[in-house]
Amino acid sequence: MIHIGIVGLGAIGQRLIKQFMEHPEVEIVAVCDQFESLAKETAASLGDARAYTAYPSLIADEKVELVYVAVPPKFHHSIVMDVLRAKKHVLCEKPLANSLEEAKEMHEAAKEAGVVHAMNFPLNYGPAATKLTDMIGENYIGKLRRLQLTMHFPQWPRGWQQNDWVGKREQGGFVLEVGVHFIQQTLKIFGDIKNIQTRLELPADSAKSETGIIATAELEDGTPVLIEGLSQVAGEEYIGFTAYGSEGTLSLENWGHLKGGKMGEELKPILAEDVTPNRLIDELVKAVKGEVAELYDFEVGYKAQRVLEELRKI
Template structure:
């Protein structure tokens, strides 16, 4: 029998715990080591898994027999820890955004490619049947010429109730554009094409130099000239809304509630579109693809090159907001 893939998890917060369940549900995987700066959390997580518990990731990398490491720590730590994982020769799954800066993301991509390891970014919308149906609607020609797209992010509370931690509401690492944006930027980049330049305006709480944005508006200009208008608003008495709408000369296609495809021809109202493709949890898809790729087989993963492309858009957004001008997006 083929031995199970041995996994180490660094970072046991809400996101790390969520994917940990997907790892443990796969019979081809064994979580053999977990690490968190909270020793009690590491111990309680490790015990039912019969895994070793660590508070120092360097010690874990040096002592535990691992095939792949899942890095689920806050973004400011991705670069340093990822490079140590790569130097240790372990395959690597990293949380999004890939890093804190574009330079760090590029370092990680170059190191992973040079080491010849499997490297992937955790973007749960990747491979979602609803997203794939939306892509086919946009690519099928029924929309006509692309006129404009609109991305809307509305959150009644930020950080969200399940996402309370010391950094997610901070300006350096958190905020809805940096935290939620990568999911939809991935959809935009893979459906509509490269973003050439960005204009953005961001609002922050008055008198608070460290809190993340409460609102933002901006425009992503695609390489073909069409524009994606972005509107983000938090802490308003409205239900959460994450939607993407693409307007063509002949029809409209969109995503509502993150991944539900809708479409209309002409002036007809938008209606839900039957989803094509087998359903299934995003974590299960990701874990199975990782198992296959590590074993030398096929597997549909978002690698670090896409992480760099997303980071380039985020960095241009931040620079534009600071400078009040259009900023070109660095292309790979």
């Protein structure tokens, strides 16, 4: 049994609690949130778990072997660094940190600590994105001509993620919050991203996050990457990650829907029923046991952060 402690019990913290609870080899033994009532209620819903309001106490709790950090990005660095000093395993939410310097320090410290360090990049554990990766690997599209990420939000922050930070420039904005997932996919499937040129649309209130982006970049071999996004825009929310190739096109739409077609065909839905991706918590458990596991570690988080900071540059 692996004993988990969770810091941050908001939207995503609660989402992962459900995933942890489904795993027979994992037990949540402690939870922490700055809001005492939230910590106590969550602990009570888990039965025996201890409730903390100060994260150092959770890290120091002898029962806790792995800490899941699900607080807003500004607090990832200080909490993760303390977890690593205590030589405990750590799962951190994305983005890894709130700056490239912080991300570098966390990556270095994780390597030295000799513990399991992983990030929650859920696309890697989803059927549609896994199918996209497989089909690119099988050369479905031929030679890649252009990669395009489109992010349109009628409302930012989105309805399900209303909080005081995700709409602020300091640690929020859709480029960071949503873009990071697709930057990580790009790095994984297509390799490094270079020559980033970005143009942000920023609101008059400088505390608020971007409302638009048009950015261009290149893969190692010069293949163009186009990133465009708008918030507070008419129409439906749409996130498209599209690879245009010499023989066909594949597009991952709204996280979980894959579409594709060969030259001369229309793009049609592609089912991912034949794909059974690994699951994050299974892989975490394997890694803690010293087995080979599919995890996306702090090195992946650091590399994605490097691209994100360039994209967010004013």
